[in-house]
Amino acid sequence: MERTNVPTLELELALASDLARKAGDAILAVRAEAIASSSLKADDSPVTVADLAADAVIRGGLAATGDAIVTEETWRDGSIGRHQRAWFVDPIDGTSDFVRGSRDYVVQIGLCVDGVPALGVVYQPETGLLWRGVVADRRCERVEASVALPRTVAGRALPPRPRIAISVAHPSAVGDFVVQEFGGVSVWRGSVGLKVALVVDDEADAYVTASPRIKLWDTCAPAAVLLAAGGAVTTLAGSPLSYEGPVAHAGGVCMWTLAARDGLSSRIDEAVRRFRGRMFD
Numbered sequence: 001m002e003r004t005n006v007p008t009l010e011l012e013l014a015l016a017s018d019l020a021r022k023a024g025d026a027i028l029a030v031r032a033e034a035i036a037s038s039s040l041k042a043d044d045s046p047v048t049v050a051d052l053a054a055d056a057v058i059r060g061g062l063a064a065t066g067d068a069i070v071t072e073e074t075w076r077d078g079s080i081g082r083h084q085r086a087w088f089v090d091p092i093d094g095t096s097d098f099v100r101g102s103r104d105y106v107v108q109i110g111l112c113v114d115g116v117p118a119l120g121v122v123y124q125p126e127t128g129l130l131w132r133g134v135v136a137d138r139r140c141e142r143v144e145a146s147v148a149l150p151r152t153v154a155g156r157a158l159p160p161r162p163r164i165a166i167s168v169a170h171p172s173a174v175g176d177f178v179v180q181e182f183g184g185v186s187v188w189r190g191s192v193g194l195k196v197a198l199v200v201d202d203e204a205d206a207y208v209t210a211s212p213r214i215k216l217w218d219t220c221a222p223a224a225v226l227l228a229a230g231g232a233v234t235t236l237a238g239s240p241l242s243y244e245g246p247v248a249h250a251g252g253v254c255m256w257t258l259a260a261r262d263g264l265s266s267r268i269d270e271a272v273r274r275f276r277g278r279m280f281d
């Protein structure tokens with residue numbers, strides 16, 4: 001049968017892009033008040049009225065899809081379970097940076113199909129930059145002032161000093177060790193989505209975190225963006241990330257170019273061995 005070039009998940013990509021921008025507007029509208037009145041959730045992570053407003057905008061916009069919806073601000077404990085389609089929403093990724101007045105925070109909307117990231121949108125309200133991807137079409141783009149620039153990481157070589165994107169808000173001994181072990185350079189940045197955007201934009205080769213506090217909504221959208229660009233997404237041990245079980249990634253997360261995965265994964269193993277028992281800080 002003749003192959004058609006009908007784009008996959010076109011409506012979903014348009015919907016998620018529109019909702020991410022609307023959520024971004026909702027955040028900017030209450031930013032000052034949100035920063036002044038932030039509070040801590042039961043797990044000690046910050047939350048603001050901006051997180052809640054953006055969460056509500058996105059949930060409202062996705063409701064008509066009839067799909068499962070998992071959002072940071074509404075999810076209650078338990079396992080995600082198996083869904084044909086499930087949206088993972090982080091209304092603000094990088095809330096701790098946001099409350100410090102940093103521009104490094106994003107809105108993230110990801111869609112898993114059969115438990116695997118299929119589509120993702122990462123939007124930075126402060127700059128209007130948007131990264132998005134549809135994995136099945138190998139379509140990844142950075143949208144800047146309404147111009148979509150295609151992005152790929154396939155075929156990118158690993159530089160002699162690999163650039164490793166590392167959390168500003170949550171530095172860790174494991175992160176430091178991994179950078180040292182790779183003979184690499186740390187690229188400090190807030191938000192998971194922006195660290196993965198660094199990989200997509202050729203400003204980093206890998207994002208590595210050992211934190212068990214990283215959640216499925218922190219990773220789903222950026223994972224889809226990077227996979228669509230031809231990159232790889234794994235646990236520290238090299239397994240695929242699961243989106244059907246617990247809401248936290250217990251095995252850490254690596255998001256990298258194929259060259260970085262191939263060149264560095266054995267040394268990640270070394271980090272895992274060395275830090276066993278106190279791996280997650």
Ligand SMILES: Nc1ncnc2c1ncn2[C@@H]1O[C@H](COP(=O)(O)O)[C@@H](OP(=O)(O)O)[C@H]1O
Nearest residue numbers: 092093094095167169170190191192211213218
């Ligand atoms: N060691 C840690 N402790 C607490 N949260 C962490 C963490 N490492 C990552 N995270 C979570 O991962 C997200 C991005 O963190 P970072 O900017 O440090 O990379 C944040 O999500 P939210 O901002 O959506 O709550 C944060 O809660």
Ligand SMILES: [Mg+2]
Nearest residue numbers: 072090092093
């Ligand atoms: Mg968040």
